[in-house]
Amino acid sequence: MDIDKHTDLMALQSAELTERTPFCPDDQEIAEYYEGHLAELEHQPIERHLTDCRFCLARIGMLNRQQDAGSTPRLSEELLASAKRLAHKPPARVLKRVPAWAAAAVVVISVFMIMNSRQQPLPALGTDPAEEISTEESSSQLRRIDRSVMNLNVLNPAPGEAISPGSLVRWAEIPGNIHYNVFVLSNAGDVLWTQRLQGTEWNMKEDLQLVAGNEYFLRVEAVLPDGGTLSSKHTAFRVTDRQ
Amino acid sequence: MQDDLTNDNGSGRLTVDLLHRLSSADAGPAWVEFLDRYSALILHTANQFEYRQDRSSECFLYVCEQLNEDGFRRLLKFNTKRKAKFKTWLGTVVFNLCVDWHRREFGRATLLPAISALPAFDRVVYRMVIEQGMNKEVSFQMLRADFPDLTRELVESAVIRVYSLLTPRQRWNVTIRNRRGQLARGRFSEDSVQHLPDPGTGPEAQAQIQQDIETLQDAMVFLPARQRLLLRLRFQEGLSLRKIAELTQLGDTNRAWRHIQAALKALFEQVHEKKSAETRKN
Numbered sequence: 001m002d003i004d005k006h007t008d009l010m011a012l013q014s015a016e017l018t019e020r021t022p023f024c025p026d027d028q029e030i031a032e033y034y035e036g037h038l039a040e041l042e043h044q045p046i047e048r049h050l051t052d053c054r055f056c057l058a059r060i061g062m063l064n065r066q067q068d069a070g071s072t073p074r075l076s077e078e079l080l081a082s083a084k085r086l087a088h089k090p091p092a093r094v095l096k097r098v099p100a101w102a103a104a105a106v107v108v109i110s111v112f113m114i115m116n117s118r119q120q121p122l123p124a125l126g127t128d129p130a131e132e133i134s135t136e137e138s139s140s141q142l143r144r145i146d147r148s149v150m151n152l153n154v155l156n157p158a159p160g161e162a163i164s165p166g167s168l169v170r171w172a173e174i175p176g177n178i179h180y181n182v183f184v185l186s187n188a189g190d191v192l193w194t195q196r197l198q199g200t201e202w203n204m205k206e207d208l209q210l211v212a213g214n215e216y217f218l219r220v221e222a223v224l225p226d227g228g229t230l231s232s233k234h235t236a237f238r239v240t241d242r243q
Numbered sequence: 244m245q246d247d248l249t250n251d252n253g254s255g256r257l258t259v260d261l262l263h264r265l266s267s268a269d270a271g272p273a274w275v276e277f278l279d280r281y282s283a284l285i286l287h288t289a290n291q292f293e294y295r296q297d298r299s300s301e302c303f304l305y306v307c308e309q310l311n312e313d314g315f316r317r318l319l320k321f322n323t324k325r326k327a328k329f330k331t332w333l334g335t336v337v338f339n340l341c342v343d344w345h346r347r348e349f350g351r352a353t354l355l356p357a358i359s360a361l362p363a364f365d366r367v368v369y370r371m372v373i374e375q376g377m378n379k380e381v382s383f384q385m386l387r388a389d390f391p392d393l394t395r396e397l398v399e400s401a402v403i404r405v406y407s408l409l410t411p412r413q414r415w416n417v418t419i420r421n422r423r424g425q426l427a428r429g430r431f432s433e434d435s436v437q438h439l440p441d442p443g444t445g446p447e448a449q450a451q452i453q454q455d456i457e458t459l460q461d462a463m464v465f466l467p468a469r470q471r472l473l474l475r476l477r478f479q480e481g482l483s484l485r486k487i488a489e490l491t492q493l494g495d496t497n498r499a500w501r502h503i504q505a506a507l508k509a510l511f512e513q514v515h516e517k518k519s520a521e522t523r524k525n
Contacts, residue, residue: 020339027335031327036489047491051472055342059335060490061480062291066284066334075286079300080278083307087274230349 018054025049025056034063152222152232162238165210169202174222174230184208185217185234192216210239258321258329265315274311277318281333288337292345305344306337368401462513470506477503 025033025046032038033046050056156170157163171180182202184193193208210216217234224230261280264273282303289302310317321332371382383398463471473491476482482490488499 020342027332027339028322028325028327030335031331032325034490035327035331037326043492047472048468051468051475057475057480059338060476061482062288062338063331063334064480064482064486065291066287067331075282076300079303080282082304083278083282084275086307086311087271 020055021053023049024053030056030059031063034060152220152230154218154220154232154235157218157235157237159235160237162240163204164240165204165208167204169204169218171200171220171232173200174224176224178222178224181221181223183219183221184210185219186214212239212241214239255329259323262319262321262323266319270315274315278307281330284330284334285337288334288341292341298348301348302341302344306340309340309343310336365401365405368398369405372402373405458514458517459510462510462517465513466506466509470502470509473499473503473506474510 029038029042029046033043038046050060152174153172154169155172156168169182180197180200182195182197184204186192192210193205195202215236215238217236218232219234220232222230261273261277264270265277267273285306286299286303289299289306292299292302317336318333321329323329367386368382371377371385372379377385379395379398379402383393383395386398387393463474466474469491473487476487476490477484484496484499484503487503488494488496491499493499493502
């Protein structure tokens, strides 16, 4: 490894962020540190913290990129207009001025509604989506699931595995009424084949005409009821001659 | 991007006025003014998380919604009596919100999207222009065989997109290597960037990169905290020597450069030691 490679690798490992912790300096402190306003006594603890906090280091890096941004990014009129319209929503602080009796009434009604909703059984996860739950129900179900713990993993083939035409491709199920888009990509990243599927298995068709020995990539994308997507990593595989 | 007028305590008159109007009953015009002044900052930050325009637009709107929420509660938290400028403080707030959005959407937050996340056409441009060092005209001529509708403007815009994803340090490496190439060839040429990690490589090369990163991380642990910080500011975050000297109170850029070189040397030695130990073990 030469020095340039070391430094490039350091840039590569910077991509994923860690969680913000209660020990992280607040926004005002970070801004003051960045602008050099802190006294020695306040400066040193922040510097010590930055050494090994990926999140705060990224905040400093981002401030640097924001200040160095040469050109102004192009903002569409439509997007800006959508953002401007947000102000027309009534501000929440208006609620602070409502009489106490109205606030009490809201609390009573909310408690009543929550108790009512608990009496309706929730559909079980993993049941046949087409029969058991509507799209709307499954959407609310998914909202209850912490997306940060959901991973869409390709189970078969394993990364780098050589498989024969007609092999079974499988991936982990994501609960809810969803469908999957499966993509086969060439080594250059071109999509060679794609299909929408309901299940979590697919028989790799022989008519795909993948060349034996070449490397391909498989990606599965789960389309969630609320329109969001969850994507697997690209899984590399090779194709062997039919035995 | 318009900045605010700054007085002694860092909070400009315009900012104080803007925040005051945002806290009033008729905050609409103040919000529009806020967006006119800072929407570019918000979008620029969103773009650091998302390459795809539709997603960075979603992120932008999410940030705006959150800033708007509860009567601009987040914006009104800014302490005008302290020294930081509003724009710098807002930068960190927007960053936090972008991280929230990314975690909410994808379960994790990742900065600087890899070149591998680019569309196929951009990756071809990356390989030709950055890796193989072809100039834009040659790349255009070669690509036209596969993309009959291609224009020089499309190649140009793809190059800009790809460059925007490189860290400042990587861009600097591109420049230096180009210059070395020119000297070696005695003529103008955009030299290849052989050492930039190749995001399009196969699993073996990816595994090797991952192994090298792990070796590097292990070696970093043995460096003094100060050296770790210097290396991270310089090579992970791409800060200039001037900014590093300022942040770490090293005084001037020459001193910062010498400290960074010493840290690199120490790191290099650690990596060699680790590699030798591994070789002996095997």
